[in-house]
Amino acid sequence: MKILAEIHPKKKLEKLKAQLEDILNSFDGIDIPDSPMGEPSMMPVSIGSIARIVSKEEKDIIINQRLADVNELFVRSLSITARTFNLAIAFTHGDPPRFGRETGYLASEEAIKISKEYGVSSGLMLSFNKDIDEMKKRALKAKEANFFFLLRATTENVTKIGNEVIRKAIPYVIVKTEANSAFIKEISQPFVEERNLLEEIETYRRIGVNVVLISTLGNNESMKEVSNKLFH
Numbered sequence: 386m387k388i389l390a391e392i393h394p395k396k397k398l399e400k401l402k403a404q405l406e407d408i409l410n411s412f413d414g415i416d417i418p419d420s421p422m423g424e425p426s427m428m429p430v431s432i433g434s435i436a437r438i439v440s441k442e443e444k445d446i447i448i449n450q451r452l453a454d455v456n457e458l459f460v461r462s463l464s465i466t467a468r469t470f471n472l473a474i475a476f477t478h479g480d481p482p483r484f485g486r487e488t489g490y491l492a493s494e495e496a497i498k499i500s501k502e503y504g505v506s507s508g509l510m511l512s513f514n515k516d517i518d519e520m521k522k523r524a525l526k527a528k529e530a531n532f533f534f535l536l537r538a539t540t541e542n543v544t545k546i547g548n549e550v551i552r553k554a555i556p557y558v559i560v561k562t563e564a565n566s567a568f569i570k571e572i573s574q575p576f577v578e579e580r581n582l583l584e585e586i587e588t589y590r591r592i593g594v595n596v597v598l599i600s601t602l603g604n605n606e607s608m609k610e611v612s613n614k615l616f617h
Contacts, residue, residue: 386586386589386590386594386595386596386597387413387414387445387595387596387597388412388413388586388596388597388599388615389412389413389414389415389416389445389447389555389596389597389598389599390408390411390412390414390415390416390598390599390608390611390612391415391416391417391418391557391598391599391600391601392404392405392408392415392416392417392432392608393418393603393605394417394427394432396427401432401435402435402439404605405432405435405436405439405440406439406440406441408608408612409436409439409440409441409442409444410441411612411615411616412444412599412612412616413444413445413596414444414445414446414447415436415444415445415446415447416447416448416449416475416534416598417429417432417433417436417446417447417448417449418449419448419449419450419451419477419479420451420454420479420482421480421603422480422483423453423479423480423481423482423483424483425483425484429448429449429450430448430463430466430467430470430472432448433446433447433448433467433470433472434466434470434472437470437471437472443471445473445596446470446471446472446473447472447473447474447475448467448472448473448474448475449474449475449476449477450463450474450475450476450477450496451477451478451479451489452476452477452478452479452489452491452492452493452496453478453479453480453481453482453487453488453489454479454482454485454487454488454489455488455489455491456488456489456490456491457491457499460491460496460499460500461499461503463500464499464500464502464503464505465503467500467503467505468503468504468505472505473505473506473507473508473531473532474496474500474505474506474507474508475507475508475509475510475532475534476493476496476497476500476507476508476509476510477493477509477510478492478493493509493510493527494509494523494526494527494530497509497527497529497530498529501529506531506532507530507531508527508530508531508532508533508534508553508555509527509530509533509534510533510534510536511523511524511533511534511535511536511546511550512535512536512537513535513536513537513538513539513542514536514537517542517545517546520546520550521546521547521550524546524549524550524553525549530553531553532553532554532555532596533550533553533554533555534555534557534598535554535555535556535557536557536574537557537574537575538556538557538558538575539575540585540588540589540592543556543589543592543594544592548593551592551593551594552593552595554594554595554596555594555596555597555598556589556594556597556598557598557600558577558582558585558586558597558598558599558600559572559574559575559576559577559600559601559602560576560577560578560579560582560599560600560601560607560611561576561577561578561579562579562601562604562606562607562610562611563579563607563610564601564604564606564607564610565601565602565604565606565607568602568604569602572602579610579611579614582599582611582614582615583614583615599611
């Protein structure tokens, strides 16, 4: 089973390189969020390109791409860039932008088809705040997708999603550690205690999941704790 880490990048280049090297030396790959909550942030494709250069092994590097702010030309240019650096793309509509207006008209399913024209691995988000049948229908509609990020996932509800989705599933696993415990209490999403993480991952493996994405919700100190728990 592959274990990916959600990265919240350092702002200075040398620190960013060191951060990427450290995470990629432990985890099987990374996922890079795109302007969470509609706030400005470093562009995932730039971070992903640096990650590909600094990685000493062939790692899975997934960049998230909001569709609320872009058009088809951008998705095509992004796909060409992703192909060059061997990056995968996870499409999402995204929250309303903090600045400017929404300009996006592409659905994630349409963006996946465009990326596939360029031979780029791509997927979208499925959330368990929707009905299970609705999730299955959306997955079927996006049959070209290489993967599905499963948000608000638990081992219990993932078993209900069906094998066709499970084999492409990447559950989003939020981990509570000592460093992020205060913030975790404020969210309304499923999370796993750090001490139970290995058991949680093993349960996903038994279900048939091949990849999980670990998140500490932007707390880099927590990600170090998780890395030590998993790999040391």
